[in-house]
Amino acid sequence: MDWDFIVEAMPALLAGLRYTVLATVMGYALALVLGLVVAMVRKGAPPTVAKTVFWIMEFIRCTPLLVQLFFVFYVLPSAGIALTPLTAGVIALGVHYAAYTAEVYRSGLDGVPKGQWEAARALSLPGVRTWTSVILPQAIRRVIPALGNYLIAMFKDTPLLFAITVPELLFEANRLGGENFKYLETISAVGVLFIVVSVLSAIGIRFLERRYAAV
Amino acid sequence: MPQSEQNIQDTIRPDASPDVPGPGDAVQQPLIRFEKVVKQYGDNVVLRELDFTVQPGQRVTLIGPSGSGKTTILRLLMTLEQIDGGVIWVNGDPLSHMYKGDHLVPANEKYQRAVRKKIGMVFQQFNLFPNMTVRRNITEAPIHSLGVPRGEADERAAELLDMVGLKERIDEHPTRLSGGQQQRVAIARALAMRPEILLLDEVTSALDPELVAGVLDVLREIARTTDITMLAVTHEMGFARDVSHRVLMFDHGRILEDGPPDQIFGEPREERTKSFLHAVLESG
């Protein structure tokens, strides 16, 4: 193992890691928001709309993320939608994972007792207020752990962005490894960096859980 | 009084002259009128053309065997269930319907929200919002549904909590309170909306026996100090006797007997009422 090379390669690897983290954070934010919207539409919208959204989500869950990445990055431009690799990656990650977070939110919404809706109704609370101050706080609280798991899962899926030329961690490691014939060092470093970030996020999620999740 | 009065009331059809609600007839107008109300779940017809009226300020106890439709009546009034036939009138306004020209059509959500503001409900399972403090449980609806300024809503919450004996618990979350305390907060929460009608569905049934009295005392106090119209489903016959002006005995979605508590409890006319009261007293 060439330790000096690892030290030398570190700045480039960390630059790659920055993209990895950036794509994860933005993709996850998109997945959180979009998934919530989908879950609310499925619960509150007219049946035809709800059913349509259900089938779209089912379709997304049934196709591989890599195919979706290619679709967004290579196919959409032919429809006049050209995106930078990072943007395409974030959108694909966010939409793909929204199909999963929507299910998580849905179980959270279903877990809010019917009596809560009825009490809100009996008090004539406006619909928006019922969602934001009664239903969502209770629903989200109980699914924070499940949502946290998808953050880690998404983080581990980011190397797929390599395939659409996002200069993320694996992309950099592969480049450096190829240029210097030192794959052992660079790919091992990728593994270690992934473990470090995963462990740190797990600790962060645990903290959030303890602070906000339902007992 | 209620029986003969009801017969007269039933002959007045409010929809005969819907667009001339002069101030004069407001005096005699019943606050609540069920007119040929039908409610069914699938093939199970729970209410079959039910008619009855309640005068403003009247406190009515609904009794009857399980499944006789008592909860259904309260839930229809609270618009938690949709009606399948007939009309429910509150203060001369159709609750379940609205006028389109001079036709009655099923009411939309916005219309129902407006009419519903006159009605408050306390549930058997309290249904407090666990994610809010006691204070916010009480102020949330006045602020966001009536537009009461926050300061005023807070003041009112403190007064109401004082009345139900829980002034010190204002900043706690409901999960830290006993069932009896939670139910008293739920009563305060309903009253904060200043409803004309208070619906109580077996509000002490989920409580440990030693907590029942505290809740009933609060309700007695409300009955003594306000002229709020009450519809209560309860198995607490002593409470019903003390507080209500009128008792309705239900059986299979029909009113079997209607009279003042002394008569219903003292000298029930119907065999079914007798055996029902007997059974309740046995178990209680």
Ligand SMILES: Nc1ncnc2c1ncn2[C@@H]1O[C@H](COP(=O)(O)OP(=O)(O)OP(=O)(O)O)[C@@H](O)[C@H]1O
């Ligand atoms: N959501 C529902 N779906 C189907 N049937 C229902 C529903 N709610 C009530 N029912 C039926 O309607 C009938 C009347 O029920 P309701 O709850 O009004 O009775 P109740 O007089 O309040 O009885 P209890 O004393 O047991 O509370 C019952 O036969 C019940 O099974």
Ligand SMILES: [Mg+2]
């Ligand atoms: Mg009932």
